[in-house]
Amino acid sequence: MILSDLVSHYGFLNLPVPEHINLKEEILRLKKEKNAILLAHFYQHSEIQEIADFIGDSLALAQKAQNNSADIIVFAGVHFMAETAKILSPQKKVLIPDLNAGCSLADSCNPQDFKQFIDEHPNHKVVSYVNTSAAIKMLTDVVCTSSNVVKIIKSFPKEQQLIFAPDRNLGRYVAQQTGRDLVVWNGACTIHERFSLEKILELKQQFPDAKILSHPECTQPILAVSDFIGSTAHILEFSKTDSAQTYIVVTESGILYKMREASPQKTFIPAPPNDSTCACNDCEFMRLITLKKIYTTLLYELPEVQLSAEVIEKARKPIERMLELS
């Protein structure tokens, strides 16, 4: 099989790697040799965060993708993030170590149905979360992330009717925060909807001084009992400056690596999911990215994110609009 066939078949380079090599050292060497940059989301495995050039939330990663002098971007995150990097830096080679690293939220909004939804709501402007495919971004006026969603919605005049997609929980949250009446697409992130309110409240009884920190993609009953609601970057910042010593963290558990690193004296407890057979909430898509796949990706420069010039041009405008407003 040639390498591109492996990518078409598996979505990644399913190749054996010699056992004796030190993957971290090899990745660092290849990055330097090829003038490549490794961007990682807070939800990535800790060993990936340890060697990344930049770690951030969706907004910071998009900004970094646009502003760097590398020839190659290796994206340790999910597909829509790598796609956004390619849209913002089309002259660069953008690699994602596993094309199967999707996003349940992005998948909950397909372009045909979304186009019909927009047609059913004439005179509405469209605000889409960055957790969408390029095809959805092409139908969007302004993109947003969980860091800037309130600001983006407020940037529209009060009388402007708005569609918000695709996350129903984030949509409800931002409608409350801004007092705006939004037409919200009925999508959700399976990870953030998996947390158990009952178990979070049990933890709170066990640790009464603990503060509950939640991502706005969580369901309303969980947001209602939270002490702080914000993007991964905002949750991390809050935990650094806040005076509490213990936190129940209601988002993907990858964020705990940076929280513990920044505040080693504090205790961070990952919120439990409904399904008690697993100990924490890991995004199965984020966790598809491994050191081994990053190594083979850098070595062979595959899989690469490919987008047509038309898609790049049309999807770029709403992302750039967001970056101007941020």
Ligand code: 13P
């Ligand atoms: P932020 O990066 O904006 O915190 O959101 C991450 C995400 O994709 C949640 O599903």
